[in-house]
Amino acid sequence: MRARQLAIRNFKTILRDPLSLGLTIGLPSVMLFILQPLQDVDEFFTPTNLAPGIVLFGFVMLMFSSAMILSRDRETALFPRLLTAPLTSGDFLSAYSAPYLVIAVVQAGVIFAMAAVLGLEFEGSAMLVVLIMVSMAVLYVGLGIVLGAVLGVAPISGAYSAVLLLTIFAGTWFDLNQIGGPIQAVEDLLPFVHALDAARDVMTNGAGLGDIASDLTWVLAYTVAVVVVAGAAFRRRLVE
Numbered sequence: 001m002r003a004r005q006l007a008i009r010n011f012k013t014i015l016r017d018p019l020s021l022g023l024t025i026g027l028p029s030v031m032l033f034i035l036q037p038l039q040d041v042d043e044f045f046t047p048t049n050l051a052p053g054i055v056l057f058g059f060v061m062l063m064f065s066s067a068m069i070l071s072r073d074r075e076t077a078l079f080p081r082l083l084t085a086p087l088t089s090g091d092f093l094s095a096y097s098a099p100y101l102v103i104a105v106v107q108a109g110v111i112f113a114m115a116a117v118l119g120l121e122f123e124g125s126a127m128l129v130v131l132i133m134v135s136m137a138v139l140y141v142g143l144g145i146v147l148g149a150v151l152g153v154a155p156i157s158g159a160y161s162a163v164l165l166l167t168i169f170a171g172t173w174f175d176l177n178q179i180g181g182p183i184q185a186v187e188d189l190l191p192f193v194h195a196l197d198a199a200r201d202v203m204t205n206g207a208g209l210g211d212i213a214s215d216l217t218w219v220l221a222y223t224v225a226v227v228v229v230a231g232a233a234f235r236r237r238l239v240e
Contacts, residue, residue: 003091011099013069024065025107028058029114035173036118044175048122051115052199053172055133056192058107059140060167064160066100066141070148071156089234093227096148097141104137124202128209132199132216135223139191142226149233167192191222 014021032054038045112120140163147159169183170176170192176184187193198215201207209216 003095006091006095007098010069010096011102014065014099014103020065021103024058024061024103025110027061028054028107029111031057031173032111032114033118045173047115047118047120048203049200050173051112051120052129052133052196052203053170054115055108055111056136056140056167056170056195057164057172058111059104059137060160060164062100062104062107062137063140063144063147063163064156066096066144067147067151067156067160068153070096070145071151071153074148075153089231092234093145093231096145097138097230100141100144101137104141105134108133108137120203122203123206124208128202128207128212129199132195132202132212132219135219136191136195139219139223139226142223142230145230146226146233149230149236166190171196191219194218 032047032050035045035050035054036047143163147156151159166187169179170187170190176187176193184193194215198207198212198219201212201215205211
């Protein structure tokens with residue numbers, strides 16, 4: 001089984017669960033719609049501020065799905081057979097991540113489309129926001145691959161909860177600066193808050209590449225690191 005065939009199989013597996021797929025794509029947009037009226041109480045809840053955070057929330061759901069499909073495959077007779085196929089670690093990585101990256105693009109597109117209907121304002125370069133969101137999609141799906149490669153089905157739920165909380169407390173639907181303290185100190189060391197700050201700065205203030213270079217460096221560095229770790233996890237499976 002070549003990488004392309006494995007990727008198609010994984011994509012079909014996703015499509016066989018339309019309820020889960022519908023929730024993964026639709027639920028974040030529903031949350032955007034529910035939270036948006038709160039802008040009458042706090043201007044933070046404008047569609048422009050909410051959209052990037054809601055996108056990351058959706059990506060956490062994709063991380064969980066990608067981790068589960070790989071972990072379940074590892075616990076069946078399929079994965080040992082795959083390890084005998086002429087596939088490299090890169091083939092495994094692309095085959096298990098590509099279907100979810102496609103869904104991530106659709107998911108983010110639906111969220112931003114909903115935000116546009118609700119009054120999204122965009123001052124800066126859309127391509128910069130796309131770069132940030134795509135990088136974060138790769139990071140989250142890569143995290144899912146890492147979790148699926150090293151954990152069983154049961155422990156993945158705990159890891160998912162941890163990443164979900166870290167994403168939420170990065171300021172997905174509230175201003176992190178209002179919390180401050182140890183939580184902000186921890187979040188400043190992680191990529192989630194930097195992705196949100198960069199995307200919001202571009203969208204609300206028209207920031208350019210130079211203005212968000214520091215935040216973008218954090219995002220890209222974490223993304224590259226996660227991809228490297230995911231590849232290493234598959235290489236380890238191949239030699240076991």
